[in-house]
Amino acid sequence: MHTTRPRQLSRRHLLIAGGGFAALSLAACDKVLPARFNGIDITGANYAQDFRLTDPEGRERTVADFKGKAVMLFFGFTQCPDVCPTALLRAAEIRHMLGADGERLQVIFVTVDPERDTPVVLKAYTNAFDPSFIGLYGDLQRTSETAKAFKAYYKKVPTGSSYTMDHSAFSYVYDPQGKIRLVLRHEQGAPECAEDLRKILKTTA
Numbered sequence: 580m581h582t583t584r585p586r587q588l589s590r591r592h593l594l595i596a597g598g599g600f601a602a603l604s605l606a607a608c609d610k611v612l613p614a615r616f617n618g619i620d621i622t623g624a625n626y627a628q629d630f631r632l633t634d635p636e637g638r639e640r641t642v643a644d645f646k647g648k649a650v651m652l653f654f655g656f657t658q659c660p661d662v663c664p665t666a667l668l669r670a671a672e673i674r675h676m677l678g679a680d681g682e683r684l685q686v687i688f689v690t691v692d693p694e695r696d697t698p699v700v701l702k703a704y705t706n707a708f709d710p711s712f713i714g715l716y717g718d719l720q721r722t723s724e725t726a727k728a729f730k731a732y733y734k735k736v737p738t739g740s741s742y743t744m745d746h747s748a749f750s751y752v753y754d755p756q757g758k759i760r761l762v763l764r765h766e767q768g769a770p771e772c773a774e775d776l777r778k779i780l781k782t783t784a
Contacts (some may be wrong), residue, residue: 585739616778617771618752619762627729627751627759632689632701632715635698640715642757649779650753651763656692656744657704663688666750667708669769674709674749676773680780683755686712691733691746693722754779 621627629642630652642650651670655663667688674681688705690696693716696704701714717725726733733746748765752775760779761770 613614618776635702641668645685648683650685652687652751655691671709672769673773690716
């Protein structure tokens, strides 16, 4: 049976997020515009360009499917004890804060644990936060390739007779034209993120 120790996992996730943030900041140091966005501006970055993954209904999805909407994408797994639920609760709050523009935000949850996160499990998990959220998955190779394309980290960690997953905790934001624009840090509050999303939606309306 899968068991975890939430507090220890939380610290480990946040350490990973902190280290990843430093790497992303260096990779996009010339893109950071604090006066414009609360998150990390990666407009024009040569990574996180696209994805090709499957939704719970068996349809292959890419960023082009969501043209006309801002897309916020997060890597995680359904048995995550704290970081993933926190990120998805924040995403639901952001969508609510956007008011009518919330309909123009598509939240995507990409599993890094496709062995356990079956289509049925993924759909039930994302629906618990917001029925509009979409869970995507690939086989082990596609999952690895996608994470590398986003400079995202994940690793299977044994826990007794089962395992958990360590993973980075960023949310990636595309504008309605399908261009990667932002990385939101896990520690950013919903109001800061919603402010960034309003700017993304306004400048590409």
